[in-house]
Amino acid sequence: MNKRLLYLGILCTALLPATANATDNDELNDTSRVYDIEEVFVIEQPKEAFRLRQQPLSSLSFNGGQLKGLNVQDLRQLSAFVPSFAMPEYGSRLTSSMYVRGIGSRINSPAVGIYVDGMPIQNKSAFNFHIYGIERVDVLNGPQGTLYGMNTEGGLIRIYSKNPFEYQGTDVKLSVGNKFWRKAEVGHYARLNDKAAFSLSAFYDGQNGFFRNQFNGKRADAFDEFGGKGRFLWNPGERLSLSLTADYQYVRQNGFPYGQIVTEEQIADAPITSPYYGLKAGTQHPSQNRQSNYRRNMLNTGLGISYKGDGYLLSSMTSWQFLKDYMLMDMDYLPRDFMHLEQRQHQNALTEELSIKSKNTGNWQWTFGAFGSYEWLKTQAPVFFEGDMNAFLSRMITGYAYNGMLNSMAKRIAQPMIKNGMPESEAMAAAKKIAAENIKRAGGCTINMMMEPIPGLFHTPTFNFGVYHESNINLTERLRATLGLRYDYSHVAIDYETSARVLMDENVMGVSLKPTITSTLARRHSNHFGQLLPKVGMTYRFDNGGNVYATWSKGYRAGGYNFQMFSDILQSEISAAANTARGDYDIPHDDAYYDKIARTIEYKPETSWNYEVGAHLNLMGGQMKLDAAAYYMQIRNQQLSVMSGNYGFGRMMTNAGRSHSCGLEATLRGKALADKLNYALSYGFTSARFDEYADSTSTGRIDYNDNKVPFVPQHTLSANADYRIDVDPAALLDPSNKFRLRSVTVGLNLAGQGKTYWDEANSIGQNFYATLGAHADADFGPLNINLWVRNLTDTRYDTFAVQSAATGTRYTFAQLGNPFQIGVDLSFHF
Structure with a gap:
């Protein structure tokens, strides 16, 4: 606590000279401006006919200045400031669980799509990446299937890099914080002439971590990552423009710092020999005999071509995406040596999207398009059984x-x-x-048995094709109808080779046997799905640019296969055979058995109908923006990530029959005090429940009807305010005085969420919690110094929890949220 008081004293001292010299200069502020982030940053969209706040959907945009004020490094941190959106920080960069309006998943098919500079990111393992050199981030809540296809059932995130045609110079950013967090970013943006421009940027980011592995003393969440990005923009003529983008990132990190949750009952009267002796109730620091870790190489490249015709815009985006990673996970999360998993993924994906939309001021705005993708994904996932x-x-x-x-x-x-x-x-x-x-x-x-490692090689290719259309028709001067329809087709397959081998040493009533039992599974299964994704919306416009809307749309998430549960399947049949085998035995499998496996490992597509009403209002002459929405979603075959069947060796995807989600979300943004004060307040309420869902367990059938959907926070709340103190406004008009202090901006932000349940039975959960952040930003022109604090009150909370009975005893593990953190950023522009 004394350290935090010292840090706060430093923060306050840094502000004193700026406050003492503060002056007002209202002449430099245009209070009549209608502040709309989309008007300031005009980014050509290949599909939409209108800016986000003019469309019948719930959305929120962040520009570079807002991202800086919130001090966000990736989408996980940004999600805290978007209503009804949760992307918790846990696990590793492999894990990119996003939940929007009660829709989400930890594994397999994503529920939220991501586009980066027009490229759709295909593999969910690539969603959690370092963002830098960013001009703007858009978050669209609710199904976006008509224009963006499958796996955007919960929403869509669009990320845009700085445009070297509009932004030139060199940026250097150096950061350091406690736990030896360090970061360096550099970017150069140049306009060669009226037709060509380019940008080159690179970053390094690392941290020693907050949590120690109590088993070996190592940092359980240390990481290092680096990468580079290049863009080349070329406009050979007034009508044609091209963009070429390549973004590479590498990360190496210790991951999955899950610690056991210890209850008061376990601690009470624990003898000195008990592992619970001397502990405090709650989530412990991790203690694993093997340090889990993750490594990833990722390269995303895209070629964009745009042609402006007479009354239309033709756009094409072709991308190639490469991912190669490695994960080691201590699957029992204990200091004892039960089992661990090594997983390697190798992915190549090709995508092509072609769209054409009208460019006119008439009463009919239209868009047509087609999308195709093919993903090759090879996964090697051997499971190792150890002595315990x-x-x-x-x-x-x-x-x-x-x-x-x-x-x-x-x-x-x-x-x-x-x-x-x-x-x-x-x-x-x-x-x-x-x-x-x-x-x-x-x-x-x-009887002694020794399970040898279970190898696993899985090829899961995926093909997707979609065609779509959307029309926006002005029925009157104020009323506009939006009509859209998409057909999406997907083909999924799994080609697997896996086996198990157990060595038995039996001594039964004087008879000794040493049989070997083996099982080999190798087969290919495939399936295909087709969906029509309609959308109907009505928008009523006001004179000041605001509007109210109502929309009805369908969302869709593709089905597929669980390869995570093959070790569970093999272990089950090996254990059954071990009870009866009296000699070497190779378990046979016929076509009927493989058909049963296909039914066991498959999961169905998830679909939803979304009913929504909302408003985008401009208040107080445009100084205040209010965006609000109310929604109700009917969900069929909701995909859930659960522990696999008998032994719980890892997660699998299953389907709940019926569920629903309803809620409210609102965001208020504005400026005041001659534009010196910027503020934002957002709130989201989500009620997501099962209507038809039951599960068969070893103790019988469990009915989860009316339970809350896990991993979905019921409340999301955020607020932030930044106040600018002008120190020497005249320096803005005198370029010769480059390093004079112009202004200081001080800010606070609050982010909270909960209650969140971690299992279908709603037996474990995280109550509502909130974290407080602060920053002080000094503007010296080319130099900017930003001192920031996260989790100012050192709030203790869990970001994730899981129950596992893989060792024969049911334990609950959780990952603690990051505690108090302080740092400083030095940014240069020249």
Whole structure:
């Protein structure tokens, strides 16, 4: 706490000279301006006929200055300031779980799409990346399937880099913070002539981390990442323009710092030999005998071509995306050595999108387009069973075998007792004692088994094709109708090769056997899906540029196959065979069995109908913007990420029959005090519940109807305010005095969310919490110094939790949110 007080003292001291010399200069402020981020940053959209706030949808945009004021480094941090949107910081860069309006997923098909400079990012493992050199970020809530296709059921994020035609010079940014967080970014933007411009940028980012692995003392969340990006823009004529983009990023990090949640009951009266002795209740720091880690190479390239014809705009975007990564996960999250997973992905994806839209001022604005993509994805995912797991499995198999023999012998011994008139219950009790003694005298029952690593090679190619149209028709001067329709087709396949081999050492009543049991699975399955995605919207416009709207649209998320659960399938059949095998045994599989596997590993497409009303209002002469929406979504076959069946070896995708989500979201933004004060306030309420969902477990069938959908925060709340203090406004008019202090901006931001449940049974969850941030920004012209603080109050909360019974005992693990953090950014522009 003393350190935090010292940091706050430094922050306040930095502001004192600026406050003492503050002066007002209203002449430099144009208070009559209608502030609309989309008017200031005009970015040509190849599909939409109107700017975001003129469309019948809920959206929010952030420019570079706003991103800087919020001090966001990636989409996870930005999500805290968007209503009904959650992208928690946990796991690793592999994990990109996004939840919007109750829709989301941790694995497989994403629910939110991402476009970067017009390129659609295909692989969900590539969603969580470092953003820099950014001009603007758009977040669109709700289904965007008509224009953007499948896997945008929850919404869409569009990211735009700085345009070297409009922005020139060199930017250098150096940052440092506690826990030795460090970052360096450099970007050069040049306009060669009226027809050509380019930009080159690079970054490095790293941190020692906040949490230590209690098993080995290593930092459990340390990371290093770097990358480079290049763009070349060429306008050979007034009508034709081309853009070429290449963005490479590499990350290496320790990941998945999940610690056990310890309850008061576990701690109470714990003896000194107990692992809970001396602990405090709550989420512990991670303690894993293997340090989980993740590495990723990622390259996204895109070629954009645009042609402005007479009354139309023709656009094409061709992209190639490459990803190669490696993950090691300690799957039991414990200091004991049960099992771990190594996963390697190798992806290549090609996409092509062609669109044509009208460019006129008539009563009909139209768009036609087609999209195609093909993704090659190879995944190697061997699972390794270690000593503690083999010991656990040996005890389990021994118990099955012993109980089977005991019951069989006891029944034979009890039969004559029952015939002689002894009650059956007494006879069986006496017979079991006799049978137990006989088994012991004969040498007992001991079975040891050793599971060898389960290799897994999975090819999961995906093909997608879509055609779409949208019309915007002015019914009157104020009323506009939006009509859209898309047909999306997807073909998914899985080609797998995996096997399991267990070595048995059996000693049963004096008979010793050492059988080997093997199972090999190799097959190809495929499926295809087609969907029509309509949209109908009505927009009523006001004179001041505001509007109210109503919309009805369909969302769609593709189905596919779970390869994560093959180790569970193999372990189940190996364990069953081990109970009966008396010699070497290779488990046979016929076509009927493979058909059963196909049904087991597949999950269905998810669809939703979204009903929404909202408003985009300009208040107080444009000084204040209010965006609000109310929605109701009917969801069919909602895709859920759950622990796989019998043993819980990793996650799998399953479907809930029916669910619904309804809620409200609102954002208020504005300027005041001669434009010196910028503020924003947003709130989202989401009620997402199951209507038809039940699961079969070892203890029976569990009905989850009316339970809350997990991982979805019921409330999201954010607020931020920045106040500019003009120190020497005259320096703005005198370019010779480059390094004079012009102004200081001080700001506060608050972000909160909850309650969030972590499982379908709603047995574990995170209550509502909020974190406070602050910053002080000194503008010296070419030099800018920004001192910032995150989680000022050192709020303790969990970003994610999971229950696992893979070791035979059910544990709950969670990842703690990042504690208090302070840093400083030095930015140069020349």
